Amino acid sequence: MKILLLGAGGFIGANLTERLVRDGRHEITALDIDREKLDDTVKSGELNYIEFDIRKGDEKLEELTKEHDLIVDLVARANPSLYVSNPVDVFRLNFIENLKIADFCVKHKKRLLQFSTCEVYGITAAKANGLSSAEHPQPFIEDETPLIMGPVKNHRWIYACAKQLLERVLHAYGIEYGLNYSIIRPFNFIGPRIDYLPSEQTGNPRVFSHFMNALLYGTPIKLVDGGVNFRAYTYIDDAVDCIVRIIDNPNGCCDRQIFNIGTPENEVTIKQLAHKMIEIFDKHFRKPGDPTPEIINVSSEEFYGKGYEDCDRRIPNVDKARTLLGWKSEHDLDSVLFHTMKYFVDKHRAKQKEAVAV
Ligand code: NAD
Ligand code: UGA
Numbered sequence: 001m002k003i004l005l006l007g008a009g010g011f012i013g014a015n016l017t018e019r020l021v022r023d024g025r026h027e028i029t030a031l032d033i034d035r036e037k038l039d040d041t042v043k044s045g046e047l048n049y050i051e052f053d054i055r056k057g058d059e060k061l062e063e064l065t066k067e068h069d070l071i072v073d074l075v076a077r078a079n080p081s082l083y084v085s086n087p088v089d090v091f092r093l094n095f096i097e098n099l100k101i102a103d104f105c106v107k108h109k110k111r112l113l114q115f116s117t118c119e120v121y122g123i124t125a126a127k128a129n130g131l132s133s134a135e136h137p138q139p140f141i142e143d144e145t146p147l148i149m150g151p152v153k154n155h156r157w158i159y160a161c162a163k164q165l166l167e168r169v170l171h172a173y174g175i176e177y178g179l180n181y182s183i184i185r186p187f188n189f190i191g192p193r194i195d196y197l198p199s200e201q202t203g204n205p206r207v208f209s210h211f212m213n214a215l216l217y218g219t220p221i222k223l224v225d226g227g228v229n230f231r232a233y234t235y236i237d238d239a240v241d242c243i244v245r246i247i248d249n250p251n252g253c254c255d256r257q258i259f260n261i262g263t264p265e266n267e268v269t270i271k272q273l274a275h276k277m278i279e280i281f282d283k284h285f286r287k288p289g290d291p292t293p294e295i296i297n298v299s300s301e302e303f304y305g306k307g308y309e310d311c312d313r314r315i316p317n318v319d320k321a322r323t324l325l326g327w328k329s330e331h332d333l334d335s336v337l338f339h340t341m342k343y344f345v346d347k348h349r350a351k352q353k354e355a356v357a358v
Contacts, residue, residue, distance in 0.1 A: 001025075001026045001027070001069045001070055002026070002027045002029070002067065002068040002069045002070075003020065003026050003027070003028050003029070003068060003069070003070045003071075003072060003247070004029045004064055004065065004067075004068035004070070004071050004072065005017055005020075005028065005029065005030045005031065005072045005074065006031050006032075006054060006071065006072065006073045006074060006075050006101065007031075007032055007073065007074030007075035007076065007115075008030030008032050008038060008049075008074065009030070009032030009033070009034045009035050009036065009037055009038050010032065010037065010074055010078075011037070011189070011191075011193050011194045011195065011236070012074055012115070012186070012189060012236070012239070012240075012243075013030070013032065013037075013038075013074045014037035014038045015191065015192070015193065015236045015237070015240050016072075016074075016240050016243055016244075017030045017038060017041060017047065018038075018041050019244060020244070020247075021041055021044075021047050023244070026247075027048075028047060028048065029048045029049075029050065029064065029067075029068065030042075030047055030048070030049045030050070031049075031050045031051075031052050031054075031064070032051070032052075033051065033052070033053050035049060035051060037193045050064075054075055054097055054100070054101070055093070055097055061100065061101070061104065062104045062107075062108075065101070065104035065105060065107075065108055065110055066104075066108045066110075068110065069110065069111065070110065070111045070112075070247065071101060071104075071105055071110055071111070071112050071113070072115075072247070073098060073101050073112065073113065073114050074115045075093065075098065075101075076093060076094045076098070076115065076163075077089065077090045077093055077094060077159070078117075078159075079195070079203070079204065079205055079206055080156060080159070080206070080308070081203070081204035081205075081304055082204075083155065083156045083157075083158055084155065084156055084304045084305050084306075084307045085304075085305060087155040087307070090158055090159050090162065091158050091162050094159060094163060094166070095162040095163075095165060095166055098114070098166055099166065099169065102166070102169065102170060102173060102179065102181075105179060105181075106173055106177045109178075111180045111181070112170070112179065112180070112181040112182075113181070113182050113184065113243075113246065113247065114166065114167075114170060114181055114182070114183050115184050116163045116164075116166065116167050116184060116185050116258075117159070117160065117163045117185055117186065118140065118185050118186060118187040118188070118262065118311075118314050118316065119159060119160040119163065119311060119314075120147050120160050120163050120164040120167065120185060121140045121145055121147055121185075121314060122147055122148040122150070122157070122160055122311065123148050123149070123309075123312055124136070124138050124148075124313050125138060125146070125148065126138060126312075126313075127312045127313075128148050133230075133312045133313040134228075134230075134313070137313070137315055138313075138315065139264060139315040139316065139317035140260065140314060140315060140316060140317060141260075141317040141319075142185070142257075142258040142259065142260055142317075142320055143258065147160075147164055149161060149164075150309040153307065154307055154308065154309035155307040156304075156307060156308045156309050156310075157309070167183055167258065170183060171256075174256045180255050180256065181256060182246050182249070182254040182255070182256070182257055182258075182259065183257070183258040184243065184246065184258075184259050184261055185258065185259065185260050185316075186234070186239060186261050186262070187231075187232055187234060187260060187261065187262025187263070187314055187316040188231045188232060188233050188234065188262070188314070189233075189235075189236050189239045189261075190208050190233050190234070190235070190236065190336060190337075190340050191235055191236025191237065191239075191336070191339065191340050191343070192339070192340060192343035193236075193343070194206065194208055194209065194236075194340065195208070195209040196209060197209055197212060197213040197216065197217070197344065197348075198210060198213050198219075199213050199216075199217040199219065204304075207231075207270060207273070208340065210222065211273065211274055211277050212277070212340075212341060212344045214293035215278070215281045215285075215290075215291075215293060215341075216290075216291075216344065216345070216348050217291065218291025218292070218293055220293055220294050220295070220296045221274050221278075221293050221294070221295045221296070222296055222297075222298045222303060223270060223271055223274065223295060223296070223298070224270070224298060224299075224300050224303045224304075224310070225297075225299060225300050225310065226271065226297055227269060227270035227271035227273075227274060227297075228269055228270070228271065229269065229270060229310050229311065229312050229313065230267055230269055230270075230312070230314065230315075231267070231268065231270065231273070231314065232262055232263055232265075232266050232267040232268075232314060232315060232316060233263065233266045233268070233273075233333060233336050233337075234261065234262050234263040234266065234329055234331075234336070235263075235329065235330075235331035235335065235336040235339065235340075237331070238263070238329035238330055238331055239261050239329075241327065242259070242261045242327045242329075245321075245325040245326075245327055246259060246325065250325070253324045253325070254324070254325075257320070257324070259320055259321050260316040260317060260320065260321065261316070261318070261321060262314075262316025262318055262329075263316070263318075263329040263331075263336075264315050264316055264317070264318065265332065265333075266329075266332065266333040266336060267315060268333065274295060276333070276334075276337060277337060277341065278293075280334065280337050280338055280341060281341065281345075284341075284342075285341065285342070285345045
């Protein structure tokens, strides 16, 4: 099968592309505006890589769609700080530009694998009803759970709304135009190559990178609004294993289906995540002279600016992936964190060594 991966240079894209190239079962074309995370695979000569901005040049995008059997769309702004600082850009890229891809898939009768998000579930029903979601756990089920967003003034939800609307349009395209699609809702994947460390690159990445940065550079660990909200983390290799099964689509079982990919057992509050990362760092990686970060509380307005509202709890129900695809993630939370941290620690130590050698 000929597969076109859009946004292949990102965290999920680079890990997925590498796995598909290694498997060698398909012909892969990878497209992105940034190839840094894919550099080794590009240099190996085993990958057809195209540097291209999907906002510039519909003709080329349509031509590429026509030439492939399956289009995997990973392109998005995917960091919450951007939903607050650049909401219009988030909407334009995550909805308008992504919709073009769906339109080309309809026109040329191609299967589309669309990356959505667990954020489409929004807040829990417990929170919406004034109850504590810590006391009322409610797993999110793909085709059952209502999607509940906060008020418009909290523009953080523009990301979730753009992704949700795209899902609804794909569903409608399926009904009216016969589009064959599968939708993936990732629940907090982490692993090697996620985002970047804020001491090495400007920006405001996702939480793992902030906490890792604190451990390596001694910046404070900031708990936004006390770090009381929950997330359930999935190791990227487990996630990629599930994505590959969805690509393979045995007996068409993924046609017009939405899949949660997540690990409900790996749930923690953000405060617990901070303490766990410190514990793992101290046990496996700490060297004399390494900084010890302090833990401080910051308000969400201070950290993100006005317009932020958090998702209180996201427990994935993964029965569909298990029953249709026989998938279950293998890595528990300690292992997810250990492997991800190791990648960043090794990279950091290699850089330190290089600096000493110069
Ligand atoms: P990422 O930011 O690492 O990857 C996105 C990629 O899209 C980047 O490499 C970026 O350069 C590329 N891109 C952006 N604009 C582009 C353009 N105009 N033309 C071409 N390429 C462009 O994010 P990720 O974590 O790999 O997420 C991939 C997808 O999965 C996104 O759609 C995201 O919303 C979704 N998702 C990810 C997670 C997660 O756990 N990582 C969770 C929920 C949803
Ligand atoms: C992210 C993004 O929206 C998407 O990439 C994706 O849809 C989803 O996760 C996912 O990965 O499944 P979120 O989990 O809110 O959303 O992103 P993080 O920045 O990792 O924040 C997690 C939690 O940590 C939030 O409660 C946030 O307020 C908190 N946080 C973040 C801190 O307490 N300290 C920090 O330094 C950073």
